[in-house]
Amino acid sequence: MATGVDQAVGMSLVVFSLLLFTYYSVWVIILPFVDSDHILHMYFLPREYSVILPGIAAVILLLCIGAFTAVIMWKNRKPKKVD
């Protein structure tokens, strides 16, 4: 069975993704329809960053996946050379 730690981690993942989705939806979809001097704009970065930040995140993610794959393949290739 899932232990308490598993449940905490899983539920925090769910909550984090829901929060991220809500925040990003408000930022991208609702904010252009709000007047630019409204107080809601105080809580969000300028609109350019709604594209730049996910782009940076995607690049970092791809780099991590690439590094992981490279490390795994490199580790798996070593024993074959010994044989």
Place this chain on the structure above:
Amino acid sequence: MLLSSSLFSGFSPEIPAPAFIMTKLLEWLFGVSVVGAAWALVSFDLLDLSLPQTYREVAWPMPLYLLVSFGCYSLATVGYRVATFNDCDEASNELQEQIKEAKEDLRKKGLKM
């Protein structure tokens, strides 16, 4: 589709004529191109529809928004499955039972273990 292919294959009995059946790839490409065309129409105002600037501002980052939504959904699914991970007690018992049966059967047939 089947009817048309059988009709057209009458011309050459040896080689069946290629019937026009949409493969999954074609379906996906078609759908993606339709959505992409609609997106380009709205966000770059190709037809001079004189849409309000706000609509174009919303439509422009839509691909990225869909990607982020998909990422959030994936993360939530993984988290939910981690939280509700369960043991399969019944399956485990069944498997143990079957192992016992198999051992018994093999012993009867003279296999030493």
